[in-house]
Amino acid sequence: MLTVRYDWLGLRAGDRVLDLGCGAGRHAFEAFRRGARVVALDYDAAELKDVHAMFGALADAEAATLPSASWAACANGDATRLPFPDGVFDRVIAAEVLEHIPDDEAAMRELARVLRPGGTMAVTVPAWLAETVCWALSEQYHAPFVTGGHVRIYGEPELRAKLRAAGLRPGAAHHAHALHTPYWWLKCAVGPTNDGHPLVRAYHEVLLWDIAGRRPMSTVTRLVDRLANPVLGKSIVVYARKPKGLQ
Numbered sequence: 001m002l003t004v005r006y007d008w009l010g011l012r013a014g015d016r017v018l019d020l021g022c023g024a025g026r027h028a029f030e031a032f033r034r035g036a037r038v039v040a041l042d043y044d045a046a047e048l049k050d051v052h053a054m055f056g057a058l059a060d061a062e063a064a065t066l067p068s069a070s071w072a073a074c075a076n077g078d079a080t081r082l083p084f085p086d087g088v089f090d091r092v093i094a095a096e097v098l099e100h101i102p103d104d105e106a107a108m109r110e111l112a113r114v115l116r117p118g119g120t121m122a123v124t125v126p127a128w129l130a131e132t133v134c135w136a137l138s139e140q141y142h143a144p145f146v147t148g149g150h151v152r153i154y155g156e157p158e159l160r161a162k163l164r165a166a167g168l169r170p171g172a173a174h175h176a177h178a179l180h181t182p183y184w185w186l187k188c189a190v191g192p193t194n195d196g197h198p199l200v201r202a203y204h205e206v207l208l209w210d211i212a213g214r215r216p217m218s219t220v221t222r223l224v225d226r227l228a229n230p231v232l233g234k235s236i237v238v239y240a241r242k243p244k245g246l247q
Contacts, residue, residue, distance in 0.1 A: 001211050002030055003095050003176045003235050004122040011036060014069040015090040018114060020079055020107075021097030025051040028072070028093075029058060035067030036091070041075045041082070048074045079107040087116040095124045096235065099131075099150040108166035117244045121168065125154045127236040130181040137188035146192075156236055168240040175233025179210060179225045184234065 004027055011017065013035030019028040022040035024047065031038045032055065040051050055072040077083050079094075080103055092115050098104045108123075115121055126134075131153045134141050143149040160170045183203045190197045195204075210221035 001177070002026060003124045003237060004093055005174070005237070006030065006034060008172060008174075008239050009091055009093070009122045010120050011091055013067045016088060017091045017093065018084070018089045018111075020082075020092065020094040020111065021100070022051060022074075023047065023096075025054055027095050029054065031091075031093070032058060032070050032072050033062065033066065035069040037069065037071040039073050039075055039084075039089075041077050041079075043076070043078060045076045048076055080110060082110045082114050084114045086113055087119075089114050090116055090119045092119070092121040094121070096126070098123065099125050099152055099154065100148060102151055104152070105162055105165065108162055108168075112166040112168050112242060115168075115242045117242055119242050121240045121242070122237060123159065123163065123240065124176070124235045124237045125159060126150065127175055127181075127233050128153060128155045130184065130232065130234045133185055134188045137185060138192055140192050141188050154236070156238070159236070159238055163238065163240050168242055170238050170240040173236060173238045175229040175231075175236055177225070177234040178228035178232040179207060179221060180234040181232045183207060 011031060011034055015036045017031045017036040017038045019031065019038060019040045022028045022042050025040055028038050028040035028051065040048070042048050042051070052074045059066065075083065079097065079101055092111050094111060098107060101107050111121060131150070135153060139145040141149065143151045156173065163170045186203060187194070187200055190200060194200065206221065210218050210225070212218070
């Protein structure tokens with residue numbers, strides 16, 4: 001389930017890509033499949049073990065179709081102190097991570113630092129409406145009531161302003177995953193960890209049909225998702241460029 005549109009990011013085979021806060025690795029894996037040289041970075045070293053293993057499995061399973069430029073590595077690190085030289089990456093992805101970082105402005109400055117002049121970045125955060133309702137429905141969804149929870153709610157103007165302050169030029173944007181918004185509202189209403197609730201389980205099955213592309217259900221769900229995204233999108237994605245004159 002991808003949030004970033006790689007054509008909007010401008011990803012090309014051979015590009016050096018940083019996936020910040022890679023989590024389970026979904027965006028890093030897709031960049032790898034497209035021929036990028038990927039570094040998947042996360043603060044959670046345990047999760048990186050699974051990501052590293054999956055890179056190996058992909059290389060074996062898709063060897064016949066994988067572009068020759070594809071390369072991947074994992075790194076453990078802090079978003080506010082990235083262990084990379086200036087301007088080393090052509091593309092940067094920061095998907096659903098900045099809302100977890102207390103000093104998000106320091107993280108954005110670091111992302112701008114390691115992006116080469118002329119390079120592009122995709123930043124995704126929970127959208128304002130979806131997130132505001134989740135916070136209102138359950139304290140157990142966000143910090144300080146849950147360890148590692150979301151520490152802020154972004155509006156798009158605030159996100160753009162912070163990216164500009166870091167020296168980037170934000171441009172196009174879109175929403176994503178409208179079908180996931182009611183799911184999270186439902187989870188927050190019954191308790192974010194109550195995955196066994198009948199309504200939560202039923203909605204989860206619908207999402208699995210969509211993710212797996214099980215027709216004809218997925219045809220309906222993807223149409224609904226696309227139509228509802230401008231209002232109900234769970235995530236907002238902003239694409240930004242580093243000016244060529246900025247070091």
